[in-house]
Amino acid sequence: MRKQAFTSALAATALFALAGFAIAQTVGGPVQSLRGADVDEQVNVPDNFTQEKKRFTRNYRQQPPLIPHSVDQYQVDLKANRCLSCHDWTTAGERNAPTLSMTHYLDRDGNQLDRVAGTRWFCTQCHVPQADAPALVDNTFQASSGN
């Protein structure tokens, strides 16, 4: 009786070991980390794609570039212009933002200015935040040349 129990236990252990080995074989190969990279390798957090990061291609040559970020509640009025706190030539470098085109520093008579020309002050008159969304209203606009 005792011998029988011992044999059963041995058989069960062997069966478990075999099953475990088989599972390990099917999963296969050496141990891998969850991120598929070596432990001493820096794995950065993936980008957040909730908003289009890339610049949209211009639909026509003269199109003012679109704004690839939210501009909610940015103050752009006679007193202050929040956009310029990053995009003016004086700050664009440290804020890692694109500088305004130099055409924006020309007044209506073509004089070079150090500050943004008054005629170019209100950014959102031409530049709008980009969104891959259907047009709100139909329009029949045709670009002046080419595609």
Add this chain to the structure above:
Amino acid sequence: MTDNNIEEKRPGFFGRLWNWLKTPVGAISLGFLVVICFVAGILFWGGFHWAMEMTNNEEFCVSCHEMRDNVYAEYQGTVHQNNSSGVRATCPDCHVPKAWGPKVIRKIQATRELYGHFVTGVVDTPEKFDEHRLYLATRVWTAMKKTDSRECRNCHKFEFMDFTEQENRAAQNHQKALDEGKTCIDCHQGVAHELPEGYLEAYKEVAAEIEGK
């Protein structure tokens, strides 16, 4: 030695007090005193705290037209007043420290604002307010910069900020700010109120002065 023994016959002041306290009259008197002091302490401290909190809410702030017609009006519709989650930051949340010591200091400083309101009327028209706006803003920026934006950080803490949930531009700049030891107000001026002309130059002067020290 013998002189001392004679003196010990008549106990000193504290000795006599101690003996008196052991009499029924003394014990009851002391008990009464303790209870009354305790209750009075609660009433006065509670009353003081209650009175201070009465001056520490939005309703009190906008009871002056200078606040109601200018900064409070501008604050309407900003992200600290109107947002998806319905959480709101009121005037004292940003402009009065939470910790007791700094709070009392700020409250004492605020008495000068009463002088400005009742005596000099320094900002009692929108025009006057706009004239002083840069000065007023500079004072707030200086306080924020000096305290590492303490009042912002009552709610907004880098430790609990999930950069992956943020817009790419925001995440990148917050990481940069964290690495370079910047503080909230270094970028976020005018989040709840209008900015005056020349605000960026003025802020840079404030920052340079404080960082230079």
